[in-house]
Structure formats: C-alpha cells, structure tokens
Amino acid sequence: MHDFRSKNHPFYEKTLETKPIFEGRMISLQVDTVKLPNGGTATREIVRHPGAVAVLALLDGKMLVVEQFRKALERVQVEIPAGKLDPGEAPEQAALRELEEETGYRARNIRHVQTFSTSPGFAEELIHLYFADDLEQGEEHLDEEEFLTCEAITPEQADEYIREGRIFDAKTLLAVHLWREFRQADERR
Structure with missing residues (x-):
C-alpha cells in the first residue's frame, strides 16, 4: 500500500513550472505544468485559498444557521456560520470569531470535528469544521459587505431546507449529517 501523501506514490504529479495568473484579496489562480505518471505532461489550473x-453550533437543541446571498451561485441560501482564515489566524480562533460575528453568540465549548477539502480537482481550500455548544449571547459584528440573517432551526427544519434546496452547500450538508449522528449517539447513551 502506498502512502497517499508521498511524492513516491505512483500517481504523484511533479510540478515542472508554475505560472501565476491572478492575485486577488481572497484567492489566487495559477497554472502548473506537471509531469504525469506515464512521463507525459499536462497543465493544472489551481485556485489558492487561505x-x-x-x-x-447548537443553541437549545437547535442548529444556528445564516441566510445570505451567494453571488457565485446567484442565489440566497442557508448555511452554517463560516468564513475564511485571516493571515496567521489559528482555525479555532477563526471559528470562535466567525460564530460571534455572524450570529451574535459566543461558544464556551468548541471542538474540532473534521477538516476537508472543498474542490480538490482545482482548489486547495480546506475547511476546518467545529462543533460548538454552551453558547452565550455576544455581539454580532457583520463585515461591511456582509448582509445576512441568523436563525436556530430544528432537525426537521434542516431536512425541509435540504429538500427545498435552501441548504445546498457541502459544509452545511455535512454539518446536518454529523448533527444527526451526534443526536443518535446521545440517544444510545
């Protein structure tokens, strides 16, 4: 069995050249020329993201969600609180910051659940998912360009939002799935 992270893996693609294309405030785009396992070459378009x-986050047995417009999809959708890491910021601190900024709640208890990639075919973005409960009222601090509403939903509402397509993104779908698992584990105790 090969180590999936090793440069010695038979599928590893060695980068021969990197050409920067775009540098934005949130992402950058580059085109890499790579050597394929069969000796040929190919190009890979890669989005870099921090x-x-x-x-x-659970409040009295309900999950906190925010509703906001997502320009890339040209739609409003319901998502769990989230946001990008600031330079040098630890993921747990960012999770606490985003939770309070978007919902107005602070977590006295937070733990890392999972880190996952969003679009591994072209982007390096990783999302660090946290579970938070034992919440206390804090203060909402939306970014200047951020417009959203917050609500606490039941498991039944989450299922309904998924059926309706209001919950549509992978991180929130994963969160709802994990929430179900947490509830089932609690019921077995």
Whole structure:
C-alpha cells in the first residue's frame, strides 16, 4: 500500500513550472505544468485559498444557521456560520470569531470535528469544521459587505431546507449529517 501523501506514490504529479495568473484579496489562480505518471505532461489550473472555518453550533437543541446571498451561485441560501482564515489566524480562533460575528453568540465549548477539502480537482481550500455548544449571547459584528440573517432551526427544519434546496452547500450538508449522528449517539447513551 502506498502512502497517499508521498511524492513516491505512483500517481504523484511533479510540478515542472508554475505560472501565476491572478492575485486577488481572497484567492489566487495559477497554472502548473506537471509531469504525469506515464512521463507525459499536462497543465493544472489551481485556485489558492487561505482556508476557512465553519461551525456547527447548537443553541437549545437547535442548529444556528445564516441566510445570505451567494453571488457565485446567484442565489440566497442557508448555511452554517463560516468564513475564511485571516493571515496567521489559528482555525479555532477563526471559528470562535466567525460564530460571534455572524450570529451574535459566543461558544464556551468548541471542538474540532473534521477538516476537508472543498474542490480538490482545482482548489486547495480546506475547511476546518467545529462543533460548538454552551453558547452565550455576544455581539454580532457583520463585515461591511456582509448582509445576512441568523436563525436556530430544528432537525426537521434542516431536512425541509435540504429538500427545498435552501441548504445546498457541502459544509452545511455535512454539518446536518454529523448533527444527526451526534443526536443518535446521545440517544444510545
């Protein structure tokens, strides 16, 4: 069995050249020329992203979600609180910051659940998912360009939002799935 992270893996693609294309405030785009396992070459378009956090936060047995417009999809959708990492910021601190900024709640208890990639075919973005409960009222601090509403939803509402397509993004779908697992584990105790 090969180590999936090793440069010695038979599928590893060695980068021969990197050409920067775009440098934005949130992402950058580059085109890499790579050597393929069969000796040929190919190009790979890669989006660089600083990473993000998302928070599955429970308040009185309900999950906190925010509703906001997502320009890339041209739609409003319901998501768990989330945001990008600031330079040098630890993921747990970012999760606490984003939770309070978007919902107005502070978590006295937070723990890392999972880190996952969003679009591994072209982007390096990783999302660090946290679970938070034992919440206390804090103060909402939306960014100047951020417009959203916050609500606490039941498991049944989450299922309904998924059926309706209001919950549509992977991080929130994963959070709802994990929430179900947490509830089932609690019921077995």
